[in-house]
Amino acid sequence: MNTFLQHLLNGIATGSIYALLALGYTMVYGVLKLINFAHSEIFMVGAFTGYYAAHALGLASNPSLLGAATVMLISMTVCGLLGFLNERIAYRPLRTAPRITSLITAMGVSLFLQYGGQMVFGPDPKFFPQVFPKSNLQLGGVVTTNYQLFVVAVAIALMAGLQWIVYRTRFGKAMRAVSHNFEMASLMGIPTDRIISMTFVLGSVLAAAAGNLYGLVYPRIDPLMGVFPGLKAFVAAVLGGIGNVPGAMLGGMLIGLVEEYAVAIDPWAWGALHVHVGRFKDAIVFAILVAILVFRPSGLLGRYEPEKV
């Protein structure tokens, strides 16, 4: 039972990071019907900004919770700006072009940031410093660190904040209106361009937070670090229903748990089926993507929207 709970906590911690990333994908898809492939690189830039900010503030030798919060805010600001610029420069001019053009552009921006990052930051991995003191904690039979709990707490707080913004503010209402029907929303007087920019900024801010949290628990960062977590967060967004905000959160948690339990059941799977399921955990995640698109394309929480003719 202890082991089961330990795996549960590990899965939730990883899942929270995927959820934060998935929210960016889902919101941008909701308003623009565009899969923003560059989102994973915003995540990477967030981690690197956190790294450089932490060193600039001397947190490696003077760790503090306040310092950690400052570093995260700095990252969020930088990435919010980067997200805004990304939309303005790469996506807005192609708003009226065929969908595939924007898709290719998004991939282009992603590659540009990855390899640009290799040139600017250097391709060798760097190690995120311990920005606040780490301590081991024991909760019953589950052993963890305050870092893991910090990750879960911050992720949940940010997701709650996002829920409030999307469902309880005028901006959120406008965002939902734009995602429902772009033309109608603009006819109703909603400044669609501004809403879209804000959506990108919001998504990028969450990606920056995810990048910092990731750097905390998995200190090794390098310019290509965003590729795999980004892909899995994308799967999470599709799993929950792309365009659906609570769906992204659910999808993220599920993907984190699937990865964790795939390894957990490995000894049993080896004995019973002679398959090292744990080694295929990445493949399982992508198989989920295929399965969802085949059997339930609108995702777990998405509504089936038939084409009206």
Added chain:
Amino acid sequence: MTPKRPSLPTAQPPRREGPGPLALSAIALVALAAVASGCGGGGDRSGGAAASEVVVGEYGSLTGQTAAFGSQTHRGIELAVDEINAAGGVKGRTFRLVTEDDQSKQEEAATVVRKLISRDKVIALLGEVASSCSLAAAPIAQEAKVPMISPSSTNPKVTLVGDYIFRVCFLDDFQGHAMARFCFNTLGARKAAILRDIRQDYSVGLANFFAEEFARLGGQVASDQSYSSGDSDFKAQLTAIRAAGADVLFVPGYYNDVGQIAIQARDLGLTIPLTGGDGWESPTLLAIGGKALEGCYYSNHFDPSSSDPTVANFFRKYSDRYHEAPGALAALGYDSAKLLADAMTRATDITGPAIRGELAATKGWAGVSGLITMDQNRNPVKPLVVLQIQDGKISLRETIQPF
């Protein structure tokens, strides 16, 4: 006057603005950056040696995940090459080294080796550290009949590729068996867990050899988990290992993963010692793993603190030049270059087949990393040292002779 009726949206697409000045300048910047980075690397001279020089190619991971391996090996080779040239070169000809970076990637290793052979026309190759990269490049060298000496690839499959492939280090079957004996006899462990890197031939081979010897001695492999190099999260595997109740954890991976594994293991309350192979060897191992690696052990090719005059001499020359202590990889890089030069001197003429013949006939050649005699598979038989990490420092625990 009737107000103008607002026109209904037409079916025509709205007039496209086209890219604005901001977008255009951004695009221009990107294009310029792409061209600049492409041109930067294209300055190599076309190959072919002048009559007064011998061109030797080196390929290694100077950047990427295992950059520490390649850079250290390169420094060892560089030191050796400068010494060789200072002493008059090979048969009076200058030893010219052409170095290529494979970015710690197998595909890149194959690409740069092809380039070294076809464009630079190297007469011999030095490389690589990672067995996966050596295995990617060896068939190319074998086919072109270019002798290749791997300084530190320990997977037995490397030299089995063909008779032009050599190495100057011990093999993983010996290393795995020796570490199993160390864990069983010296550490008294009876239940072992293994956490292998399935993306590296080195790690998989070493794990298998460890497992077979540990079981043969009477121990039990309680848990066998795996990860892929570059993974960040090992908590799932470590939780399963914790549940299996092992006495020791064998992690035959590379230093940058091992450091993280150790930290995450301690975070999960796993206090058993970690043991590993020569993949741990790196000046940054302790910087990455820190206190989590206290009380851990790993096998290596030589003990840098040895008082043997050959070792002490090399240690002094290397640290004077590079201001850091040499690790096993530097020593092996140095030995590979020196052995190659020695074989070239012994050979009747400096051609691939002649050099190959002399390398294969090497007997009792004294290297920094030990005496090298090539067996029929072109592998040397050498002892192994087990190093321990105590109080943040690395020291010798035990030497294991070939058995």
